[in-house]
Amino acid sequence: MSLKVTIIGGGSSYTPEIIEGFMNRYPSFPVTEIVLVDIEKGHNKLKIVTSLAKRMIQKSGLPIKLSYTLDRRKALENADFVATQIRVGGLDAREKDERISLSHGVIGQETNGAGGIFKALRTIPVMLDIAQDIHEICPNAWMINFTNPAGIVTEALLKYSPHKKVIGVCNIPFNMKNSVAEMMDCNVNDVEIEFIGMNHFVFGRSVYIQGEDRTAAVLEKMLQQNVDYSPANIVSIGWSETFIHALKMLPNPYHQYYFQKEETLEKDLTAFKENGTRSEVVKQVEMDLFEKYKDENLDVKPEELEKRGGAYYSDAACNLMDSIHNNKGDVQTVNTMNNGAIPDLPTNSVIEVNAVITKDGPKAIASGHLPLNIKGITIQMKAFEELVIEAAISGDYLKAYEAMVMNPLVQNEKKAKILLDELLEAHKDYLPQFQK
Amino acid sequence: MSLKVTIIGGGSSYTPEIIEGFMNRYPSFPVTEIVLVDIEKGHNKLKIVTSLAKRMIQKSGLPIKLSYTLDRRKALENADFVATQIRVGGLDAREKDERISLSHGVIGQETNGAGGIFKALRTIPVMLDIAQDIHEICPNAWMINFTNPAGIVTEALLKYSPHKKVIGVCNIPFNMKNSVAEMMDCNVNDVEIEFIGMNHFVFGRSVYIQGEDRTAAVLEKMLQQNVDYSPANIVSIGWSETFIHALKMLPNPYHQYYFQKEETLEKDLTAFKENGTRSEVVKQVEMDLFEKYKDENLDVKPEELEKRGGAYYSDAACNLMDSIHNNKGDVQTVNTMNNGAIPDLPTNSVIEVNAVITKDGPKAIASGHLPLNIKGITIQMKAFEELVIEAAISGDYLKAYEAMVMNPLVQNEKKAKILLDELLEAHKDYLPQFQK
Amino acid sequence: MSLKVTIIGGGSSYTPEIIEGFMNRYPSFPVTEIVLVDIEKGHNKLKIVTSLAKRMIQKSGLPIKLSYTLDRRKALENADFVATQIRVGGLDAREKDERISLSHGVIGQETNGAGGIFKALRTIPVMLDIAQDIHEICPNAWMINFTNPAGIVTEALLKYSPHKKVIGVCNIPFNMKNSVAEMMDCNVNDVEIEFIGMNHFVFGRSVYIQGEDRTAAVLEKMLQQNVDYSPANIVSIGWSETFIHALKMLPNPYHQYYFQKEETLEKDLTAFKENGTRSEVVKQVEMDLFEKYKDENLDVKPEELEKRGGAYYSDAACNLMDSIHNNKGDVQTVNTMNNGAIPDLPTNSVIEVNAVITKDGPKAIASGHLPLNIKGITIQMKAFEELVIEAAISGDYLKAYEAMVMNPLVQNEKKAKILLDELLEAHKDYLPQFQK
């Protein structure tokens, strides 16, 4: 029986990780064919990555056919799963997001604030195109989206695409479980966290070790050890005891942008002055990686890859595909339709949530009402996400402005316009919907 | 490590079934101690059942200690699980419910209509007492309730008892899965049904076989074969094609009371004239069973037990305890807190729902909005349930009347009063809250 | 300044009443032009009514221009208000609704149960056509709809018509206030009732006399005097003390169909055997009225008109137009968008509610949650109304069946089909949407 996975944005430096993921899961998830797809601009990288991937597979001796192509529609034929890991405009666009934001004294992170808004505006139309192709060519395929802002993109697809088999993934929930396992000196498989909220704005409401609720103990450990479960791309500042005691939940690394805004901005500005934008750092990391990948003797995923922020992304994605394929019915944390799981958020919105994974996709587990201490900010963030999606779909200037001015990292009526205008100009090639 | 189960209402004729359930699951759920509790009135039956249970265990050679007592508080000491299968007022009370209802031309089923209301009014205060004892004596124990009306009782406990570790179970979901397996000629473990609604008012919205959505095929099969997945206590009338096509879901056997009211009433009246009430039939079945149980050579569950409506009840209960004990994280259908899983019903109400079962109890899987075709009637039934609970707690005559007149099987302002007054008088010994 | 009112269904026997209403309100609502419109089938009646109306106006000496036409689009030119009082299929259709329902032992009232469903199915498409004409020809005109089922029709228009200036009116709220005034021996203008619910399913939650809450006193008076505030078309049975004490609100006359179903059915069957359907009675009343109208000496509204059920309809409509025209900001009871006024019902549904009336239309006054005792049945009725509207719009057989089987006056899966099929056949000329 054939089992085909198409990877859109296959020329990414992350690809060796997901290839490794498939090889590791071969006994339960026996991929027969992998096609890496990218756009012309990434042709060279795509070839390099393809070669490495082929060497990795060859070494393993597994009967997996791997190829690459620039023809997306061709690549989708008979696909069972489609993984999307694109970056519209590449790292250059990210650099503009960061640089322009910081130049106006605003946090320039790629998935939050002004940067996140523009990443969404650039990405959503392209993702809708991809989903449309899937809908036409391989309508039974599940689309597993890693592309950020993953939650917003998934909601846009579930609202505006005819293709409904879409799931968003992020590595943060996995990172958090891993860190808890370290803190509590236990196996990560014994850790369960009840997540509540949205992608990059999710809280760990309860932590269970072997089924026992150990939330309070974990919070204390975190404070004592000043544990940092941030991914490589975010430098943690450390939370105060009072904040954690009042929150009574695990924050996620991105929460620093919201509750340590001034400190984070200062830290990012300092880093910017010293090393340029995060994007520029990543460009260098990527260049080094591709140099390594070219080495014809390399036939494993190089260790350096883990240094990037995306570790475990491919684990999240591969586990998901495995459970869908095998109708496992296990619980994983994904971005999927709310359906009432958080009754304070729109039923048709996308949340990051523990869900039972079957062949029919994820089913969110209900959490009940948001705790009052995060109710306001969580609902505000979701309303902001809705505004971004409306702006991305409509190409309406005022809607984009609404999203910008209502984002808690901007929320200034004059600065919102300055940022909006400068970013719209900078990214105009990737924002056709705003050129009408 | 000790693992103790206390069974309240242990003198029930069903007890051999649950004992068998524990024995079958011993490898994963190694019960060390079972205590059967009952009230003075059931002393004799309790002794008979205890003897049979001891013989069953002895035959198995398993190291399970079994005893009986009339001292409930003593029996609760160190319990890990408490199963409740009581019948306040016994079959005599049920007979009154049925007889009085039918005498006024109203359906007299024990968990629906006027009968269901009075069963709830009698049962809720006693269950609150039991839960209070558990809260004081073994606060970490899970209370697994089979006592009908199981959904209403569970909601009353979750709202008004300090003991929150309460789960309600019913065999109907299991029956429905079994019937689907028969229809589709497959293994019951390959069948998943998405249930939506409340206990005895639940619909099977989607049916999956090995993860594939086969709802439409199952509905057609059901119509062709005129399949009856009713428990023994309900004689099915058969659904029309149009009803099933419009419903697009599996009804449950109790739905005949609501959508075939006239036919069901006639059928019940005929049966009543021929054989007396269902209660009287059951009394005879019970008497026969206890005659069998007395046989000192009997050391297995007698086949005749399956003839009653409660088959699989103990399976539902044992599977639940097993998953909690082992933090399995599998999906079972239980009566638990809504928490938004059906956003159209109160967040703090109890629904019958697929839930992930862990050591921390069940977590409902979110379904999204009710389909419009069952939205109205489902919400009405839930509001009715709330009225019954308020009446049971307050002992307020007018609240009991509200529940009666708003029940879709009564819904007549004059008949409601006649039924209410006659039933209040008939059951006054078991309704102390109304004697104030 | 011109002020034009177009009356669609102008050939109705009720027209003299609304003409009188305009004449009485001339000082504040100076109508300059009235056009009566009807279809060819009603041509003769239209001419008779027009002549009488002209004589009435002439007698008053008011400068109101009145004419009639069969050309609806012409009649709508420059209209400021459009009153709709049509009856699709006429009294013949009503007779079929009543006769077929009763022949199957089901209540056959024209706005409730099976009859109400079919009146809605016939009426909604025609009303959408009228609203479309208004939208094109006189988009600033307010459409004041008397056509039953008034609430369902208004909701259908607000959901599916581009013309949003639509308000539904009924005389029941006015009747109820009048009856309270009689009971309490006070001026009707001193009576305020807080209405909660939907058209023909509305409750009077609080009754104020000169601003004082006198609800309890009014309920006692009603019980003592056995007061009947039913319109002429409904014979009251009288409510029991317990029902009223438990309800704690004023029921409306139509509630007998739901809470005295068996008695009402029997009464209607008896009346049917003695006098034929209500429709046949009304036909005779109408014929007598038109005989009177033909009398060239008649130049006032004849007293006999009040005998029909529609008394005060025109008062409700004229008061509404007056307040809109004069931006009065007073409170009237109308059928309009919920907008949260009853948070338990969909925000975009239509309720019968006290609303502030300005030039911008009615704004519903918020009531908070439905009392628990009517919460279930009210939500069920609203869900039923949604089903009817979906059926009327789509012409989908199964949707029509869903509406029928989920109506509390039918709610039998087999009878629903029999009624549906027989009524679909009987009315097929007026149900083009089902002939696809």
Add this chain to the structure above:
Amino acid sequence: MSLKVTIIGGGSSYTPEIIEGFMNRYPSFPVTEIVLVDIEKGHNKLKIVTSLAKRMIQKSGLPIKLSYTLDRRKALENADFVATQIRVGGLDAREKDERISLSHGVIGQETNGAGGIFKALRTIPVMLDIAQDIHEICPNAWMINFTNPAGIVTEALLKYSPHKKVIGVCNIPFNMKNSVAEMMDCNVNDVEIEFIGMNHFVFGRSVYIQGEDRTAAVLEKMLQQNVDYSPANIVSIGWSETFIHALKMLPNPYHQYYFQKEETLEKDLTAFKENGTRSEVVKQVEMDLFEKYKDENLDVKPEELEKRGGAYYSDAACNLMDSIHNNKGDVQTVNTMNNGAIPDLPTNSVIEVNAVITKDGPKAIASGHLPLNIKGITIQMKAFEELVIEAAISGDYLKAYEAMVMNPLVQNEKKAKILLDELLEAHKDYLPQFQK
């Protein structure tokens, strides 16, 4: 017939305004007795104000009895209305709020941000005491609250006091209508604004002139004329065209704190350096006013009073009392129970809303869902308000911290603690609930 008003905080410099308000409305609202109450600390001011008020009444020749007392419970006997205009801790406390906030670079406004939180924490317990007295002594009296934060205080009372006849008032809605009248060169009585939101966070969604929707025109006028409808205590910065075009509603003056945070902070810091806190400015204004009040020849409200931010407060209050007394049924903008009027906010929360005013109090007019562009921030502000109320009632340090860190003007986990600790210490005499 007697009509008694008790004014708590009667020693306020604003009192002459409300006295004038009563005199002006005497024909429809014939007050027979006014009692001014204050605490010992305000004894001297109370005497001065009482003398002036007596001279004002004497001049008018109206038969109004006026007196003062320090005995609150005595003053409440037979009261029909109780106006509350207290300031717990006086201007000294306000100065601390402002000074401490600004010293940490945070906006120090008295009803927003850290200052608003502490004003709420100080005020709510005192207001609950007053409401308790009213409940015991004059349970039929309406409590009209001007004390800020008026919305939060009203919600706290409606949630936690047995006295439910409480309404909050603010002059901002009146100011906004006045400014619109100026802009549009029309009579203020011809202006209606649909308000949506909460006290000091309300938006003017639609503006009607003589019933016509003129919102767009008013917004353009506002931009052209750069109109400032701020009260005297807030210096407007002016809104950008883009903000107003995207908002599509009238902002209120306090919105500058949220959408022009940086500019407002800078402006406030500059003003602080030049003139000290706003509180100190007000202290001087008050001292000057009381000097004037002492003048035995003064028998009218001095013009200087209008310079303060509270103009029209007394108009709002007097109009409200007048309408309640006379069961007018007119529409006024008040702080009252939501009840679904804004379905996105809790049904039992308090909003600032147009309401129909009768003897039975205000009934909010339903608005439907919040526009998406303000949905997030409005819900967040309401959740923040709930946190403040919970903190004020419980005296729980962590709850107070939650309110502080989740306020959009603070929202920094470390700064929140610094502010909280410093303010708790500074105000400890007025925060007994936190001294447990």
